[in-house]
Amino acid sequence: MCLLPLVxxxxxxxxxxxxGDDRRQQAFDSSKVPPAHVKWVIRAGSVCDxxxxxxxxxxxxxxxxxxxxxxxxxxxxxxxxxxxxxxxxESRALVxxxxxxxxxxxSDDDANGTATxxxxxxxxxxxGRFDCALAEGVQRLKESRLxxxxxxxxxxxxxxxxxxxxxxxxxxxxxxxxDYVRRVRKLIPRYETGSGD
Numbered sequence: 001m002c003l004l005p006l007v008x009x010x011x012x013x014x015x016x017x018x019x020g021d022d023r024r025q026q027a028f029d030s031s032k033v034p035p036a037h038v039k040w041v042i043r044a045g046s047v048c049d050x051x052x053x054x055x056x057x058x059x060x061x062x063x064x065x066x067x068x069x070x071x072x073x074x075x076x077x078x079x080x081x082x083x084x085x086x087x088x089x090e091s092r093a094l095v096x097x098x099x100x101x102x103x104x105x106x107s108d109d110d111a112n113g114t115a116t117x118x119x120x121x122x123x124x125x126x127x128g129r130f131d132c133a134l135a136e137g138v139q140r141l142k143e144s145r146l147x148x149x150x151x152x153x154x155x156x157x158x159x160x161x162x163x164x165x166x167x168x169x170x171x172x173x174x175x176x177x178x179d180y181v182r183r184v185r186k187l188i189p190r191y192e193t194g195s196g197d
Contacts, residue, residue, distance in 0.1 A: 028053040029193045034066060037094070040109070040121045044128025050135040050151050056128060058187035059156070062180070063096035094120045095127040105130040134158040138166065147171050156181045 028045070030038040030053075041060075045053030060066060095117075097105070102117035110121035117123050138154040141147035141163070147154060149171040157165070157172040160180040165173050172178050 027193050028057075029191055032190060033057050037066075037120055037124060040124040043109075044124045044131075047128040048132035048135055050138075050155055051128060051131045054188050054191040055152065055184070056124065056131070057191040058184050059127065059131070059159070060095050060124070061187050061190075062184045064094060066094070095123045097123060097126055097130065101130055102126050105133070131155060131159060134163065137163045141167055153181045153185070156184050 028042060030041070033041055037060075041056050042053045045051055045056040097117055099117060102123065106115050106117060106122050106126035108115040108122060109125040110119065112119070115122050117126065135151060135155045138147065138151055138158055141154070142151070146167050147170050153172050154166055157177045157180070161173055161177040165177065172181055
């Protein structure tokens with residue numbers, strides 16, 4: 001009898017922890033994501049509050065159009081990746097992260113014994129962690145009044161051009177970074193429930 005309140009508290013707090021994840025998943029329309037990537041997009045979009053599954057999906061769509069392989073293997077022409085993406089001669093990861101960014105933020109998330117940016121699960125999770133680290137940096141800039149603006153837009157700008165560029169501009173930099181933010185923002189509704197797209 002004495003353990004019942006404790007068990008109920010643990011059960012309730014556990015359900016609260018998953019409620020946010022459930023809401024994120026419910027707001028995410030996975031029908032436009034390749035089925036093998038859905039669970040990883042949801043997980044990567046649950047690392048922090050700023051970056052949702054819809055944001056992760058829109059960013060991958062913007063970076064590579066969901067294509068993977070070496071530059072010679074790619075059929076068609078995916079969108080030009082941001083400077084954070086791999087050089088054209090390197091193998092292209094699904095998310096377009098550079099080798100150095102993957103080395104810092106990647107791990108063997110699917111537990112297949114290899115951590116590589118060419119493994120979609122590992123790459124998607126690395127993108128989520130990288131974006132969330134940038135979101136933390138953006139928050140520090142905002143708290144220090146070194147940048148202002150929408151947290152997500154600043155995070156996407158930092159992904160494209162670096163936190164230093166966001167700080168120097170005191171917000172979203174003009175030019176390519178602003179265009180990148182606009183392109184990702186435009187695709188986010190495509191991956192949200194009820195978008196009608």
